[in-house]
Amino acid sequence: MSLRLFIPCDSGALAVGADEIAAAFAAAGNSRNLALEIVRTGSRGLYWLEPLVEVATAQGRVAFGPVVPEDVDSLLDAITKQTPHRLALGPAENIPWLKRQTRLTFARCGVIDPKSLDDYRAYGGLKGLARAASVGGKAVIEEVVSSGLRGRGGAGFPTGIKWRTAADANGAQKYIVCNADEGDSGTFADRMIMEGDPFLLIEGMAIAALAVGATKGFVYIRSEYPHAIATMTKAIQTARAGGLLGKAIGGSQHSFELEVRIGAGSYVCGEETSLLESLEGRRGIVRAKPPLPAHQGLFGKPTVVNNVLSFAAVPFILAEGAKAYADFGMGRSRGTMPIQLAGNVRFGGLFETAFGLTLGEIVDDIGGGTRTGRPVRAVQVGGPLGAYFPRALFDTPFDYEAFAARDGLIGHGGVVLFDDRVDMLKQARFAFEFCALESCGKCTPCRIGSTRGVETVDLIRTTDDRASRIALIKDLCNTMKFGSLCALGGFVPYPVMSALTHFPEDFDATPRQQAAE
Amino acid sequence: MRDTSTSPALETWDAARATELIAGLKGQDGPLLPILHAIQQAFGCIPEPAEPLIAAELNITRAEVHGVVTFYHDFRREPAGRHVLKVCRAEACQSMGSDALVSHLERSLGLSCGETTADGRITIEAVYCLGLCAVAPSAMFDGTVHGRLNEQRLDTLVAEAKP
Numbered sequence: 001m002s003l004r005l006f007i008p009c010d011s012g013a014l015a016v017g018a019d020e021i022a023a024a025f026a027a028a029g030n031s032r033n034l035a036l037e038i039v040r041t042g043s044r045g046l047y048w049l050e051p052l053v054e055v056a057t058a059q060g061r062v063a064f065g066p067v068v069p070e071d072v073d074s075l076l077d078a079i080t081k082q083t084p085h086r087l088a089l090g091p092a093e094n095i096p097w098l099k100r101q102t103r104l105t106f107a108r109c110g111v112i113d114p115k116s117l118d119d120y121r122a123y124g125g126l127k128g129l130a131r132a133a134s135v136g137g138k139a140v141i142e143e144v145v146s147s148g149l150r151g152r153g154g155a156g157f158p159t160g161i162k163w164r165t166a167a168d169a170n171g172a173q174k175y176i177v178c179n180a181d182e183g184d185s186g187t188f189a190d191r192m193i194m195e196g197d198p199f200l201l202i203e204g205m206a207i208a209a210l211a212v213g214a215t216k217g218f219v220y221i222r223s224e225y226p227h228a229i230a231t232m233t234k235a236i237q238t239a240r241a242g243g244l245l246g247k248a249i250g251g252s253q254h255s256f257e258l259e260v261r262i263g264a265g266s267y268v269c270g271e272e273t274s275l276l277e278s279l280e281g282r283r284g285i286v287r288a289k290p291p292l293p294a295h296q297g298l299f300g301k302p303t304v305v306n307n308v309l310s311f312a313a314v315p316f317i318l319a320e321g322a323k324a325y326a327d328f329g330m331g332r333s334r335g336t337m338p339i340q341l342a343g344n345v346r347f348g349g350l351f352e353t354a355f356g357l358t359l360g361e362i363v364d365d366i367g368g369g370t371r372t373g374r375p376v377r378a379v380q381v382g383g384p385l386g387a388y389f390p391r392a393l394f395d396t397p398f399d400y401e402a403f404a405a406r407d408g409l410i411g412h413g414g415v416v417l418f419d420d421r422v423d424m425l426k427q428a429r430f431a432f433e434f435c436a437l438e439s440c441g442k443c444t445p446c447r448i449g450s451t452r453g454v455e456t457v458d459l460i461r462t463t464d465d466r467a468s469r470i471a472l473i474k475d476l477c478n479t480m481k482f483g484s485l486c487a488l489g490g491f492v493p494y495p496v497m498s499a500l501t502h503f504p505e506d507f508d509a510t511p512r513q514q515a516a517e
Numbered sequence: 518m519r520d521t522s523t524s525p526a527l528e529t530w531d532a533a534r535a536t537e538l539i540a541g542l543k544g545q546d547g548p549l550l551p552i553l554h555a556i557q558q559a560f561g562c563i564p565e566p567a568e569p570l571i572a573a574e575l576n577i578t579r580a581e582v583h584g585v586v587t588f589y590h591d592f593r594r595e596p597a598g599r600h601v602l603k604v605c606r607a608e609a610c611q612s613m614g615s616d617a618l619v620s621h622l623e624r625s626l627g628l629s630c631g632e633t634t635a636d637g638r639i640t641i642e643a644v645y646c647l648g649l650c651a652v653a654p655s656a657m658f659d660g661t662v663h664g665r666l667n668e669q670r671l672d673t674l675v676a677e678a679k680p
Contacts, residue, residue, distance in 0.1 A: 015649050015664030047651035185607030188648040216546075223591055224647050226660055261547075262554060264589035267645060281549030282581075283588035299546065341651065343612035348651030371613070380608055384645075416650070418612045430611070434645065440588075 002035035003079065004056035008110065010043035010195045011227040012188065017068065018051040024072040025053075032076065042196015044110030045350030046097055048371075054092050055079050063092040097347060097366070102328060104316045104336050105309060106189075106352045109196035114231055117242045120199040126250070128315030132207045133252035140211040141167060144314060147322035148334030153179055153270075153307030154382065154411040154487070156333075156400045159314075162304060165294035167212040169302035176208045176217035176256075177279065177298060177305045180232075181263050181270040183222060184383025186342040186414030189350055190308035194221070194228035197312075198235035199244065202258060204311030206249050207318055208304055209256040217256060218298075220275055222263040233260045267384075267438040271486045272305040274440060285440045286486045307412070309338060328354035333399040343380075343416035344370045360394030362415055374419035378427070378503065382411025384434050385491035387498035388418075388427065407501075408494060424503035428473075429457040431495040435488060446489025449480045453496065460507055470507060473500065527561040527596060534559065535567055539574045549575065549585055553592055561596030598633040598640035600678040603657045604671075606630075606643040609650035618654055619643070621668050626675070639678050 007013075007022045022038055029036035046052060052065035053075070064075055064087040071087060078085035089095055103109075112119040120126070132140045145160030166174060178201065182190040193201055205217050219236075221229050236258050239245045247255040261279055263269050269278045273287035276298050297303025313335060317325045326334045333355035339362060341348050346368035363369070363379055370376055378388045387408035389396065396406050403410045418427075432453030439446045453476055460469045477493035484490040500507060528534060538555045542548050549571070556567050563586050572579045586592045604610075604619050622641055623629055633640040649655035652664030658674050 011647075011662045012649050012652055012664065015652050015655055015662040045651075050652070182648060183646055185605075185646045186609045186650045187646075188650055191648040224644060224657075227662075228648075261550065263591075264550060264553070265591035266589050278550065279547050281547040281575075281585070283584050343609035343650060343653055345651070348653075350651075384608060414609075414650070416609045416612055422612070427608070427611075430608070434607075438645075 002037045003029075004037045004039065006039045006041050006054040006056070006061065008043040008050065008052065008196075009040035009114075009227075010110075010192060011225075012047050012192075013043050013050040013052070014227070016050050016066070020069050021051045021053060021067050021072065024069040025076070028072050028076055034076070034080070039113050041112060042109045042114050043192060044092065044098060045106065045192060046095065046347075047349040048347050049089070049095075059091060061092045063089040063095065065089060097349075097351070100366075101352050102336050102354055103352050104325065104328075105200075105312045106192070106197075106338060106350065107316075108200065109192055112197065114196050114198055115234060115238070117199060117238050117244070120197070124319070125199055125315070126203060126244070128318035129203050129206055129210075129244070129250035131318045132210050133250040133254075137167060137211045137213060140207060140318065143322045144211070144317060147317040147325040148329070148332070149310065149313055149317065149325065150333070150400065151307060152309035152313065152337070152412065154184075154409065156410075159306060159310050162294055162306070163208060163211050165292065166214075166302045166304045169295050171302045173216070173299075173301045174212055174214035175298045175301055175303040176205050176212070176214045177276065177303055178205055178217065178219040178308060178311055179270060179272060179275055179305055180219050180221040180225075180228070180308050181275060182225070182308070182412065183267040183270045184385075184412050184414050186380065186383060186416035187340050187412045188342070189338040189340055189413060191225055191228050192350060193308055193312050194225070195231050198232050199239060200312050200315060201232070201308055202235060202239045202244060204314040205258060206244060206256050207314050208306070208311060210249070210252055210254050212302070212304055213254075214304065215255055215257065217258045218261050218279055219258065220261050220263060220269070220279060222269075223265055229260060229262060236260060267434075268440045268486075268488050271488060274486070275305065276303065283440070285442050286488075288485060309412075330354075330356035330397065330399050331401055333401070337398065337410070337413050339366075339398065340414045341367045341417070342414060344372055344419050345417045346371050355397075355399050357398050358394060359389060359396045359398065359415075360391075362398060363394065363417060367415070367417060370417055370419045372419050374421065376417055377420040377422050378418045378424060378499075380416045380418070380427075380495065381414070382409040382494075383414050384431060385409070385487060385494055386411050386414070387494040388424065388502065389498070390502040392502070407498060409491070424499040424506035425457065425460065428496045428499040429454060431492050431499075432457060435492045439488060443483070443485040443489060445480045445483035446485070446492075449476050449484075449489060450492065452476060453480075453492070466507070470500065528559050530560055530564045530566065532566065532570060535570055536574070539571060543574055549577075549582070553586065553589075557592060562593040565594075598637050600639045600659050601642065602639060602674065602678075603642045603644040603647075604630075605645070605647050605649070605653070605655045607646040607650075609646070610654040613653040615654040618666060618668065618671060622671060622675070625672065636680065638680055639675065
């Protein structure tokens with residue numbers, strides 16, 4: 001009997017050498033005449049342990065990590081002789097960081113072979129689609145509405161309401177569009193699903209297609225994600241061959257075709273109307289709303305645009321029922337959120353849990369503080385357009401409304417830690433700079449305001465009259481917040497104003513690092 | 518992740534070849550981005566004569582094509598160097614010192630981000646997020662991903678780039 005090993009092919013694991021580990025095991029197996037079966041999986045999201053290697057045993061899958069090629073021989077000794085090893089982590093499912101999570105969306109990610117539709121089915125996949133096909137579109141929409149699922153891309157709009165709007169819209173041709181333009185720094189959950197459990201996204205989109213009566217879908221993936229593009233493209237081919245796409249999907253009368261489209265390095269194309277323009281082959285210029293995409297979206301037809309995680313949450317909701325999902329969470333934030341711990345963090349990775357943990361629990365308890373071991377000074381939540389939180393606000397619960405009440409946002413669930421060496425004036429400047437770089441140029445507050453913002457921040461350090469410059473920045477932020485057409489210009493005030501409000505000492509005359517020396 | 522093979526050989530501009538690429542994709546819904554990606558993959562950039570050709574094939578104006586080419590960061594006017602090193606400069610990587618890493622790289626190669634060495638060996642570019650934020654700082658080298666970088670590992674990558 002051959003020894004079964006599981007080694008991730010997720011790009012976060014590849015970036016720290018997973019391919020070399022797989023090659024080293026294959027070579028060691030050959031030289032020992034030991035039959036090895038190496039299964040490439042997604043990542044479980046415990047990135048500080050990557051490359052994480054799992055071995056199938058009678059007691060289940062046992063984990064070792066982080067592995068370097070030099071460990072491979074001693075690992076094979078330990079595995080075959082069943083002796084202890086310093087990298088042994090015990091049964092993978094029992095690793096406390098994983099065990100504490102509530103994995104509804106990420107239940108299979110890191111477990112199954114993402115290329116295998118049979119694996120997907122064996123681990124509970126396609127039940128949601130089968131139920132959707134048997135209850136019909138209207139019932140599917142009501143199920144999604146009552147689950148309380150809100151758009152996981154960042155805006156938090158109720159997914160079921162969006163679907164109902166598209167279903168009620170008139171039109172022979174309707175579209176399902178998946179926004180996989182995951183451009184926010186600190187986020188990688190969409191990438192993990194596409195690389196680790198692509199059939200989940202396909203199933204979620206197929207359910208949406210059934211619900212609203214759409215026959216064609218697109219997955220718009222950013223070009224910075226070549227591995228996700230390759231895995232999704234392959235999965236769509238497999239899904240078509242396996243009857244998950246094409247005619248009569250999931251035993252229904254409905255047909256649905258799906259295609260991958262690749263972005264071209266524009267951050268603003270993560271904004272839904274800009275993404276639609278891009279799909280149509282134009283500059284990614286934001287559209288004014290109304291009309292809503294659900295009424296007039298892609299090529300002017302009724303279109304559902306949802307984030308990867310929104311679609312990926314749906315198969316569970318259909319398979320287990322709306323209540324099973326809505327039982328998790330707090331207030332109007334129902335279900336689970338895949339929180340992504342990133343940047344200068346000790347235990348970085350994906351932590352899926354019900355809404356409601358405090359930011360302090362997430363940062364200190366789950367994240368374990370900084371990787372550098374220095375004190376956490378600021379935490380940016382929700383990507384480049386999210387606010388920087390100081391320790392004083394660590395009691396904020398992870399919930400859409402609670403973060404909004406503290407002038408922040410949870411966005412796509414990214415949490416980026418900075419240690420005490422961070423210069424918050426520099427971070428505020430970067431927020432404006434990034435906005436200037438990525439602005440589509442349609443509206444004046446964003447196009448001009450971002451550049452003026454960079455100039456004004458620079459003047460804070462070079463002129464004596466800091467008070468008037470800071471007043472100007474506040475005024476500029478006010479204009480951008482209320483005058484911009486979309487969230488790019490409209491949300492840049494979050495990082496800028498939070499830096500200014502919570503870290504005013506960094507906006508003094510002397511740069512912080514010089515002052516410290 | 519030590520793949521230092523050079524990118525596939527680029528073709529020299531050939532209008533007939535471009536027309537063939539366009540013809541293969543123009544039937545798609547919203548074909549312009551797929552066409553531009555295909556042209557750039559073949560020729561390493563969007564050569565100027567490609568624009569009127571695409572415009573004619575899709576029955577849109579040259580201005581529209583030019584507008585799209587110049588809107589997206591990915592599309593180049595000139596081919597990049599034989600190797601491309603994209604270093605992430607977004608917040609998660611900033612928190613792990615990517616700014617210092619980029620300065621080191623720029624100093625050691627005598628280039629700024631977006632530039633290519635005089636011998637055409639390597640182009641360095643800034644990228645804003647590779648989704649490797651839990652193994653920051655990160656970079657992409659000719660399509661392979663690298664995390665937990667430091668100056669030494671970055672230097673090794675650059676040194677391994679074949680001339």
